[in-house]
Amino acid sequence: MTLLTMIMKMSEGLGKTCAIFFLTILFSLPLGMLITLLRMSKNKVVSSVTRFVIAVLRGTPLMLQLFFVYYGLPIMFGPAFRMENTVAAVLTFTMNYAAYFAEIYRAGVQSIDHGQHEAAKTLGFSRWQTMRIIIIPQTIARVIPPVSNEVITLIKDTALVTAIGVGELLKAAKDANNRDVNPTAFFIAAVIYLALTFLLTLLSQWCEKRFSR
DSSP states (O other), rough: OOOOHHHHHHHHHHHHHHHHHHHHHHHHHHHHHHHHHHHHHHHHHHHHHHHHHHHOOOOOOOHHHHIIIIIHHHHHHOOOOOOOOOHHHHHHHHHHHHHHHHHHHHHHHHOOHHHHHHHHHHTTOOHIIIIIIHHHHHHHHHHHHHHHHHHHHHHGGGGGGGGOOOOOOOHHHHHHHHHHTTTHHHHHHHHHHHHHHHHHHHHHHHHHHHHOO
């Protein structure tokens, strides 16, 4: 197989990698904010349950969570919970990264001076208005660096989904290597991952400058 043909074959895997990455970002960023609000709820039951869920998602390996969602759920709850491997991957990644984003958001919210909450209350703002108009905009600027680090990690973590048979970039490289007994495919995959992380790094730097204003 020529180098060009190998790259064309791997481009299909790259498309799957990008799809998992963008879908995870699309769902996990807002879900993380929702989890943050539940985590900071004044209702002790809601707050405790949310804290426990976050601890489980952050305290167990992502690979194990993939296996549980893809293999474990159908065994425990029946065929109705069997899902296509890409769907299982996106669902697992979304829940895992939402938990990490939630803790980043919470730290950002709690870093805002409490006097701003009191001032907003004095002005007649509701708790939701205070969060939406005053706290969250400031939080966004503060959480961009740690969120960016998680986003960069995500593009590399997508390689884990090859364990449940998703035909992403690493699996495409492995298939090419097995077919041609040629490690060039792994080198190409490494270059692609480096290029993606470099682009994401540039984007995060732009976002930091943009929101620092």
